[in-house]
Amino acid sequence: MAYKIEKAEEIAENIFELWIKAPHVARNAKAGQFLVIRINDKGERIPLTVSGVDGDLVRIVFMKVGKTTMFLSTLGVGDFIEDVAGPLGHPSEIKKWGRCVVIGGGVGIACLPILAKALRDSGNEVTGIIGARNESLILLKDELSSFCDEFVVCTDDGSCGYHGFPVDILKKKLEEGSVDCVWIIGPAIMMKITSLATIPYNVKTFVSLNPIMVDGTGMCGSCRVTIDGETKFACVDGPEFEASLVDWDELMTRQKVYTEEELKSRELFEDHTCECGGH
Amino acid sequence: MGKRKPEERIEDFKEVDTGFSAQDAVLESLRCMDCVKPQCIKGCPVNIDIPGFIMAISKEDFRKAADIIKADNMLPAICGRVCPQEDQCEGTCVLGIKGKPVRIGALERFVADWERENGLLRPEVKDKTGKRVAVVGSGPAGITAAAELAKEGHSVTIFESLHKAGGVLTYGIPSFRLPKDIVKTEIDQVLKLGAELKLNHIVGRSVPVEELLSYNAVFLGTGAGLPSFMGIEGENLNGVYSANEFLTRVNLMHADSFPEYDTPVLKKGRVVVVGGGNVAMDSARVAKRMGSEVTLIYRRRKEDLPAREAEIENAIEEGIEFICCANPVRILGEGSVIGVECVRMEMCEADADGRPCPVPMKGEDALFTIDADVVIEAIGQSPNPLLISLIENLERGKRGNVITDDETGLTSIENVYAAGDVATGAATVIEAMGAAKRTARAINEKFKD
Structure with a gap:
């Protein structure tokens, strides 16, 4: 079961939004909650805040900083994300505050x-x-x-x-x-x-x-x-x-615990994408 | 059954035990006395017809042996490897009174492996009953319940929060003890019975509680996944892991193969593991395989180590250093771990389990420090409250476990059942399976009314 990207856009410099079809998350997500994605079989699990919902679609927004977000930024409409789990965490405390x-x-x-x-x-x-x-x-x-x-x-x-x-x-x-x-x-x-x-x-x-x-x-x-x-x-x-x-x-x-590892992973990804023209 | 040499096996994550050949299995099977009142069956939490399958092996009818086991246990390749047979079937075998018991676990494993290599047959599935059952969790309890219920013709949906099925079999037990392709094959067998598996579904969040309770029956098999921490100073320094996190990073996320796989884990020189159970042994042996020097600290005596004897022996062979009668009091470092301060423990009167009660020794001499770059706490897990705290009126015990009827697994809520670690607290794979099987039967009975 993989989850399809329905919309993808760079909404600011190096910042991207993806709308992913994940009904189990979209239908139940509330403000303040997050989801966990894993791009593919070798990917890491990363948490991202639920930034919006529209029917069965859920939006994530991320900045290109490490390997996973760099890879994510190369995905477009019609591509799939292997795993989307959520919503997770407690929703924001929404009530009449004033x-x-x-x-x-x-x-x-x-x-x-x-x-x-x-x-x-x-x-x-x-x-x-x-x-x-x-x-x-x-x-x-x-x-x-x-x-x-x-x-x-x-x-x-x-x-x-x-x-x-x-x-x-x-x-x-x-x-x-x-x-x-x-x-x-x-x-x-x-x-x-x-x-x-x-x-x-x-x-x-x-x-x-x-x-x-x-x-x-x-x-x-x-x-x-x-x-x-x-x-x-x-x-x-x-x-x-x-x-x-x-x-x-x-x-x-x-x-900062994995700073070294994150850098290594990112460098390898950059080297790799340079050699084969973006893939 | 043989074992790979320690110096060879610490270089990889391949299975340590090599298993019986057909000839070994037949020879071993001939040792079985086929007792009139077989004690081994009583020792087995799922009551497999052990003499029955062993007799089939002795006649070289391995297919029949597999069928006999499968009538009571859908996961024999797993149980043959991770059950504590010495405390169960082999512990009650009459041959064990004077000599060595029949090696039932190794025989079970042989039969399961033979069947996997020679074609698995799908057990019979009854006609659809129209009853819908939600199984929460795809670990040993959930998978067993799902199999039993699917065989009866009910529509079973298994919800798993992670991206892979198997629960502790997948994220917890390392592949050198339980190869992951075996876990996958056995789970696939259960799915072939018609159960549906929904990954990435966190019940309570992705599946609201109202939706869960709309099923004709609910089986909670969410396990004991919440790691305990010691609550000592320095515990949130970088380099301190719960065993759950350390093992999940490696077993589920393949951090041992970083950067080929994206998930990292700290692979530093000196690792200290705290605890003495199977999870502690697994953590120590995983760290060893990633090239670390590993010391295990346990608060009681060596003879009190709760891990399986075979696993303790394996760990020693692989060069894990044991410091018994000691307990960490403080983790040292600034930002990252540099060492662990420990106190020596003395043993006082036995507690209710018959184990001595460890008490810290007094005075300056009782304290000592060991260098460490990574500390892994393997001191126990309790039931994860995520879902069970969201279900209103679900009665829970002091340790966070769901209270159930011993016989049926029924909770304080009608049509909601629970079995395995979520009900008992952390225990063994086979105990979870045994309880799940009894609970599945109770659900079946309930449906007949």
Whole structure:
């Protein structure tokens, strides 16, 4: 059983979206959950957040960084992915919070539309703030803004929208006292720094953790994270946790455990694709 | 039955035991006394007609021997390899009282391998009953239940969360003990009975609980897949694995063949394995095959090691160093593991199982440190709560296991049954199969009402 790619597009520089036909995932997935894919028989299992659903199709968005994502980026409409398992993890805590701010950094922006929509459908007022290094890395802007009452784009270099970081905008909103709940999704360092801003205001702040996983079902413990001094499995206890309780340094150290191997795998893949012209 | 030489076998993942030739099997079968009251059958959790199949071997009718085994056990090539026969059929064989018992496990394996090489026959399947059964998990319990229920003509759907069927047979037990093509062949046999297999389906998530409960009967065979950790300092350093993760990376994902396969595993110099069961032996021997120096730490005495004797012997032959009466208290390192601090243990009064209770010794001298780049914790698993915590009103015991009726496997919810490790906590393949078989029978009976 393999899963067919129905739509494929590069939606920002080196960032791709794939819509995959996987009814068992699409029909049951909720905001905040993830899926695990394995491209082929020799592939690794990687977790990716469910970025959208449309009938029997489920969307994943990824940046080309390692071998698996490079390989994924070469796949197009009509190609197959060997395995798609999910949805996994607990859904986001969707209820009537009041005024919600959803913040996305880099490829993490892809997690926001489904979340913003769910929050809005539950009667919340939603502010979307997204940040990237420059304009070419901004993704899903129109889609996300359609689910937001207020929407701000930030770039590090000022090439689009506000010149600065999402945390600057968040701080302003917190000072105004107009925030009841915050979601921050992006690279670990960005989630760590951005979430520090909400601590003095005691505003509920969720982050979606992305440690290394294998099965994604609680079987291996590869995704151990320390939350409030206690070990949790991000795959089954998360992936969303309250930001102030996360041991960020441990998470970032654990994300680097296979740096050497990842580099080797990537180099071999690049050498191989150069020799035979993209295949 | 022979074994490959240690220096040769630590170079690869091929099977260690080489099995009986036809001649060896016939000779061994002649040792069976064909007792009037065979004790071996009582020792077998699925009550195979052991003297019956051994007599068939002695007459060189291997096909008949296979049919006799298959009447009670759909997975003989697996059981012949991984059952703890010394505690079961061979443990109760009367020849064992004064000498050596008949080597029943090796004979079972011979028959299963012979049948695989000479053509497998599909057992009879009864007419369709129209009853739908959901089997959750494709490990030993799920596969056995699926086979028994499919043979009765029920429509069976097996849900497996991983991308390969087999559960612990696939991700847990290494191929040098249980070759994966054998697991696949035996599972394929079950699927040929008409059971449908849905991979990548996490019941509770991909299949909502309401949908699950709409089946005429549900069989939970989700096993004991949640790894335990010691809860000591340094446990989340890079280089610390649960045995489940380490074995899954290698057995299921082929990390031993990285970078040909994409999944990595740390293959560093010094590996410390914590624990003394079969999973600990498997982890140690896998690490050895990837070129590491391996030390195993166990908190009780050597004679208390819960692993099968043959596996302990194999591990020793392969150069695994054992440190008994010691327990890790702290994993050392910054970012990554560099060592393990351990405390020596002394043995006090026996506990309820008759095993001595280990207590840490006091004083500076009791502590010692060993260098390590990788630490693998093989200290046990408990039932994975993912699905069972989502089913409302499903009664569970203190250890997270699903509470079932001993005879029928029925849980606190009507039409929901459970067997194997999810009900008992981590145990053996054959015990899970035995319980699954009894439970499948109970489901059949229920359908007749």
